[in-house]
Amino acid sequence: MPSPSRSIVGEHFPLTDEQQNLLSLAEQVGRESLAPRAARWDREASFPFENYHDMRAAGLLGLCVPKSHGGLGADYATYMMVSAELGRHCGATALTFNMHSCSMMWTGILADDLDMSDAQRAEHLRYREHHFERVVRDGAIYAQPFSEGSAAAAGKAPFGTTATKVAGGWRINGRKIFASLSGAANYYGVLCTEESAAPSMRDTLYIAVPGDAPGLTVTGEWDPLGMRGTVSRTLIFKDVFVADELQLMPRGVYYQAAGRWPHMFMTLAPTYMGIAQAAYDFTVQYLRGEAPGMGAPVKRRMYPTKQIAVAQMHIMLEQTRALFLRAIQDARIDPGKQARLRAYAAQYTIMENANALCQLAIRTCGGQSMLKTLPLERLYRDSRCGALMLPWTAELCLDRIGREALYEPGESDDSPA
Numbered sequence: 001m002p003s004p005s006r007s008i009v010g011e012h013f014p015l016t017d018e019q020q021n022l023l024s025l026a027e028q029v030g031r032e033s034l035a036p037r038a039a040r041w042d043r044e045a046s047f048p049f050e051n052y053h054d055m056r057a058a059g060l061l062g063l064c065v066p067k068s069h070g071g072l073g074a075d076y077a078t079y080m081m082v083s084a085e086l087g088r089h090c091g092a093t094a095l096t097f098n099m100h101s102c103s104m105m106w107t108g109i110l111a112d113d114l115d116m117s118d119a120q121r122a123e124h125l126r127y128r129e130h131h132f133e134r135v136v137r138d139g140a141i142y143a144q145p146f147s148e149g150s151a152a153a154a155g156k157a158p159f160g161t162t163a164t165k166v167a168g169g170w171r172i173n174g175r176k177i178f179a180s181l182s183g184a185a186n187y188y189g190v191l192c193t194e195e196s197a198a199p200s201m202r203d204t205l206y207i208a209v210p211g212d213a214p215g216l217t218v219t220g221e222w223d224p225l226g227m228r229g230t231v232s233r234t235l236i237f238k239d240v241f242v243a244d245e246l247q248l249m250p251r252g253v254y255y256q257a258a259g260r261w262p263h264m265f266m267t268l269a270p271t272y273m274g275i276a277q278a279a280y281d282f283t284v285q286y287l288r289g290e291a292p293g294m295g296a297p298v299k300r301r302m303y304p305t306k307q308i309a310v311a312q313m314h315i316m317l318e319q320t321r322a323l324f325l326r327a328i329q330d331a332r333i334d335p336g337k338q339a340r341l342r343a344y345a346a347q348y349t350i351m352e353n354a355n356a357l358c359q360l361a362i363r364t365c366g367g368q369s370m371l372k373t374l375p376l377e378r379l380y381r382d383s384r385c386g387a388l389m390l391p392w393t394a395e396l397c398l399d400r401i402g403r404e405a406l407y408e409p410g411e412s413d414d415s416p417a
Contacts, residue, residue: 062136
C-alpha cells in the first residue's frame with residue numbers, strides 16, 4: 001500500500017524530498033486535526049478556528065511564503081498537491097486555506113514573474129515584506145474575496161468595488177459576496193477598480209483591507225448547501241481607508257497577472273481533488289468493513305455489483321488525477337494555448353468528477369451513506385458546489401474551451417478570409 005501522504009498523487013509519482021515532507025505534514029495535520037472536526041464545522045456552519053490554530057502551529061500558514069521571508073517556500077505545483085491533501089480531510093478548511101495561500105502566491109512567486117518598472121518592483125518588495133511578516137511572525141490569516149454578483153469575477157468587467165486615491169492611501173467602497181473567511185480573516189485581499197472617468201479592468205487594484213478597519217462590516221446569514229465551514233458572508237465597504245503600504249501589488253499590475261498567469265485561477269480545484277479521493281477511500285473502507293464508526297465490521301466487497309462500482313470509481317479517479325497532475329506541471333507565466341485549454345479541462349473535470357464520484361459512492365455504499373454520522377453525504381454536498389465557483393465555473397470552462405479551441409486571439413467571423 002502507498003503511504004497515506006502519497007495517495008493524493010498516486011503511488012510512485014515523482015516527488016522531491018521537500019514535497020514529500022510537506023505532503024506528509026499535510027496528511028498528519030489533516031488526519032489528526034481536520035478530519036475529526038469536519039462534521040462539526042458542517043453542522044454548525046461555523047469557521048474552523050481550531051484547524052487554523054493547528055495549521056499555524058505546523059507552519060502551514062507560511063506554506064507559500066518564500067523561505068527568504070521565513071516561510072516554507074512552496075511553489076505552485078507543491079501548493080496544489082498539499083492543498084489537495086488537506087481537501088481529502090476537510091473540504092471547507094482546504095477551500096478557505098486556498099484563499100489565504102493564494103494571497104501569498106499572488107504577492108510572491110507569481111509577482112516575481114511579472115514585468116514591473118524598477119520603481120514598481122522596489123515598492124512591491126517593500127510592501128510584501130510586511131505581508132509575509134504578518135503571516136510568519138503574527139500568524140495572520142488573509143482572505144481573497146472576488147465575487148460581486150457581476151461579470152467582474154469572471155474577468156469580463158471592471159470590479160464594482162472602487163478605490164479612490166486619498167492622502168496616504170485609498171478609500172474603498174463597495175461589496176463582496178460569498179466572501180470566504182468573513183469575520184475570521186485578519187486581512188481581506190480585495191480586488192477593486194481605481195476610480196476614474198472611464199473605469200477599466202486595467203485599473204484593478206489589489207489591496208489588503210484590515211479586518212477591523214472602520215467602515216468594513218460583515219453581514220448576511222450563512223446557511224448553504226455545502227462548504228458550510230467557509231462562512232462566506234457578505235462584506236460591505238463604506239469609505240474604508242486603507243494605507244498605501246497595504247497594497248498586495250503595485251497599482252495596475254494585477255491586470256497583467258490575471259492575463260499572464262491563468263493557472264492561478266485553478267487553485268480552487270485541489271480541494272475538490274481531495275474530496276474525490278476521500279469519497280473513493282471511504283467506499284473502499286466501507287466495503288472492506290473497515291470504515292470508522294460502523295460498529296461491528298461487515299464486509300460487502302464480495303458482491304460483483306460493488307466490485308464493478310469501485311472499478312468505475314477507480315477509473316474516474318485516476319483519469320481526474322492524471323489531468324490534475326499534468327495541468328499543475330504546465331503552470332507558468334505565459335503558458336501556450338494547449339496548456340491553457342488543458343487547465344480549463346482539468347478544472348471542469350475535477351469539479352464535475354468529484355461530484356460524480358460522490359454519487360457513485362452513495363449508491364454503492366447504500367442507505368447508511370445518507371446518515372450524517374458518516375462523511376459521504378457531506379462530501380456529496382461539498383462536491384456539488386465546485387462547479388459553481390468563480391472565476392472558472394464549469395459553464396465558463398466549457399465556453400472558454402470551445403471558443404479558444406476554434407478561434408485564435410483577435411480572430412473573428414467578420415475577419416476577411
